[in-house]
Amino acid sequence: MRRDNQSSVSEFLLLGLPIQPEQQGMYYALFLGMYLTTVLGNLLILLLIRLDSRLHTPMYFFLSHLALTDISFSSVTAPKMLMNMLTQTQSISYAGCISQSYFFLSFGGLDSFLLTSMAYDRYVAICHPLHYTAMMSQNLCLQLVIVSWVLSSTNSLVHTLLLARLSFLKENTLHHFFCDLSTLLKLSSSDTSINELVIFIIGSMVIAVPFICILVSYGHIGATILRRPTIKGIYKALSTCGSHLSVVSLYYGTIIGLYYLPSSNNADDLDVIVSVLYVLVTPMLNPFIYSLRNQDMKGALRNILSRGTFSV
Secondary structure: OOOOOOOOOOEEEEOOOOOOHHHHHHHHHHHHHHHHHHHHHHHHHHHHHHHOHHHOOHHHHHHHHHHHHHHHHHHHHHHHHHHHHHHOOOEEEHHHHHHHHHHHHHHHHHHHHHHHHHHHHHHHHHHOHHHHHHHOOHHHHHHHHHHHHHHHHHHHHHHHHHHHOOOOOOOOEEOOOOOOHHHHHHHOOOOOHHHHHHHHHHHHHHHHHHHHHHHHHHHHHHHHHHHOOOHHHHHHHHHHHHHHHHHHHHHHHHHHHHHHOOOOOOHHHHHHHHHHHHHHHHHHHHHHHHHHOOHHHHHHHHHHHHHHHHHO
C-alpha cells in the first residue's frame, strides 16, 4: 500500500523517557538489568519445561509460548531504547518505526490470546477434571497456539498497512521511547479516522473479547468451587490458577491504565511511564510469578540443580 510521501519524513525522533540527563546512567543500568532479567528468566522457563517431562502438559505448553512471546515482546522495544540512551541518539528510520510498530502489536496481541488459552485450560482442569485429557488434547493445544499466532499477526498487519498509507509532513518527533501506534496517529498529517475506527473494532476483538473470555472462565471456576467448598478444593484452585491470575492482572491492568483511563495534563509523560510497566516490568515479573508461586516449576528447578550437582 503506497503512502503519499512526496515530502514525508524519512525518520522519526524518539524523545525517550522523561529522565533528567544526569540520571541517564542510573536508569540505563536499571532498564538493562530489567531487560536481561526478562530474557534470562523466560529462557529459564523454556529450559525447565523442555528438560522436565512432568511439565509436558497443556498448561506448560502454553506457558512456554508465553515465555517466548515475552522475550520477543520486550526485544522489540528495549534494545533500541537502551541503544538510544547509551549513544544519546534519538532517530529511528521510517521503515524501522513501521516494523517496530508491527511486531509490538503482534506480540502484544499474542500475549492476550495465549493468556485466554491458559484460562480455558484452567477451566477444563477444574470444572471438567475427568475429561481433561480428552478435551485438552495435543492437537487442540497446537491449534489454539496456531490460531493465536494467526490472529495476532493479522491484527498487526491490518494496523501496519493502514499506518503505512498515512503521511507525516509537519512533525517527526515522537513523545515516546518506541513507535507507539496511537502516538504515530497523533503525529500524522493525514485523516486518521479509518485507523481509529479499526483500532476500536479490532482492539475490542484482540483485548476486550479475550479478557471477557478469561473472566467467564474464572467465573465458572469460582462457581464450581463454591458448589463444593472444601479447603482442599480451594487450595488446589489457588495453586493452579494463582500464577495465571497474577499475570492476567498485571497484563490487563497496565493495558487499562495505558489505553482506557482518562488522560491528564501530563498525559504524554504518564503514557511513557505506564508503557515501561507494560513493555519491561510485566514480562520481567512473569518468570518470578511462575517460579515462586508454582510448585511444579520449583520442583523442576530443584531437579535440574540437583542433576548439575551430582554430575559435578
